[in-house]
Amino acid sequence: MWKLAKGWLAAGLMWLAAGAQAQEPIRLGMIDGLSGPFANAGDAVVRNLRIAIERINARGGVKTAQGKRPMELVTFDSKGNVDESLIQFRGLVDKGIPFVLQGNSSAVASALVAAINRHNARQPDARVLFLNYSAVDPSLTNENCSFWHFRFDASADMRMQALAEVIRQDRAVRRVYLINQDYSFGHQVSRSARDMLAAKRPDVQFVGDEFHPIGKIKDFAPYIAKIRASGADAVVTGNWGNDLTLMVKAAREGGLQAKFYTFYGNGLGAPAAMGDAGVGRVLAVAEWHPNVGGAASDAFYEQFRARYPEPRDDYVHLRMQMMVEMLARAIEKAGSTDAVQVALALENMRYVNDFHEATIRTEDHQVLQPLYVSVMERRGGAVRFDNEGSGYGFRTVRKLKTAQTTLPTTCRMQRP
Known part of the structure; x- marks a missing residue:
């Protein structure tokens, strides 16, 4: 399996070197705690997002109207608090990154939803989309729901x-x-x-x-x-x-x-x-664990462990990798990274592999699985x-x- 993981990485690097230099990467901005008491949780997210992005880039990247584009992860350390998260959000926006990824705090997620609502209303030409992988406060898909927010984890x-x-x-x-x-x-x-x-x-x-x-x-x-x-x-x-x-x-x-x-x-x-x-x-x-059984599930887990063989790195999240795959599909369907068009493409999208299936509910942007x-x-x-x-x-x-x-x-x- 390590050979397979190295193959993905090598293919991705060769593709980047050979044909994708002219194409601007699609940047995903992750805002989460990468220092402090919950740094291990943030690091686990980074590993899951990176392997999903490597997998997409190894097969050529994301199809857009301008051609295939690689994905790139850009991390912002929120230090696990709301105020720093909002500062990092401004930095993300200033860099022109169209997608915000966060999850390891519902308090931070709520603050980001409010900030993104204001930003998108004030700057319709620079809107951003929020993909939530772990913040599970039910209010985020109930009374505080937003068109600009999608949750890929089950609510609390x-x-x-x-x-x-x-x-x-x-x-x-x-x-x-x-x-x-x-x-x-x-x-x-x-x-x-x-x-x-x-x-x-x-x-x-x-x-x-x-x-x-x-x-x-x-x-x-x-x-x-x-x-x-x-x-x-x-x-x-x-x-x-x-x-x-x-x-x-x-x-x-x-x-x-x-x-x-x-x-x-x-x-x-x-x-x-x-x-x-x-x-x-x-x-x-x-939504999944390594021993659900079946060849496809086992292979999914083993591929991750081949890429990250250290025991301390063994925390695999299907939903995070699924989120990146669904985003890539939505960008391809939209033909661009425009927040409105990508959001519309995500609505009612269905994800199916050999051991899992999920659907994004249009009414509140909650993934059902x-x-x-x-x-x-x-x-x-x-x-x-x-x-x-x-x-x-x-x-x-x-x-x-x-x-x-x-x-x-x-x-x-x-x-x-």
Whole structure:
């Protein structure tokens, strides 16, 4: 597989050297935290975007009215905060980059949507489009929806819908502790968990509902002690990045026996941090994971690992690579990078490969797709691939079809 990855890279470089020098690249501007407590999450995004771009460039680039053009990723470090993200957005606009990519903060995403709405209204000849790969606050495709914004991840409500379906069938879960980061996303996870579990499992008792500062806690032992004292048999959390890794590490060290129903427990150090204590007890939800099975899925994962062989780089996101592929198709359909035309081309677009399918809903620009809930196990048997060289991987517990993950929208989109 390494030969295949080198082949992509070599083909892309040869193509750039030989025929594409006259063509201006299509630049994608990623604004996200590349330093600070969540730098590892930002770096993981960069790897996924780069391999998708390399794949497109290796086959000749993107067809436009001016000929085939390569894609290029330009990164902007937001340092994980809203103010810096808006400063970086101005820099992106000044460089004439037509596409904004972001995801590792719903607070940042909301601020970017507002900024892009203003920018596009004031400068119709320099409009930009926002492609969101991870910011899952439901408001972004409901009351705060925008024609200029597309979300390729499932919303927090869609993810919670999947987890709640599994909890509905897990009769061992009786007492639930909610712990989340203290910002818009964390509060939405808490609300969704309460509402959905009340409907699906009215017998479940909530024994804690706690919020902690995002990216500030170095030792979660006091929080774990409170969870143990509550008698919780399950923890539900939307925590991500180091806030999740440090929490599950403290849970292992504190001997907490509860199950963890997580949004993001399948990477960025979480499986290794939990170790044997997480086997059968840490669950995660995603649009895909390496052990969904099938030759095409296995090859997709192996190609990524050939390109990025270091264990610490092993965090593969199908949705991010899918996003770049769909953008390339939309540009080809539009014949240009004009934001309005590309947005119209993305609407109702369907993505299909041999192991996944997704559709962009026109009404709110939310991608609709299946979701998998998986549980941590030791590598072997159904768990062919482990995570980050930890010896632990994830096995599918439940696959929810698109119809089961689709939720209604309240979006009243203003269209240009």
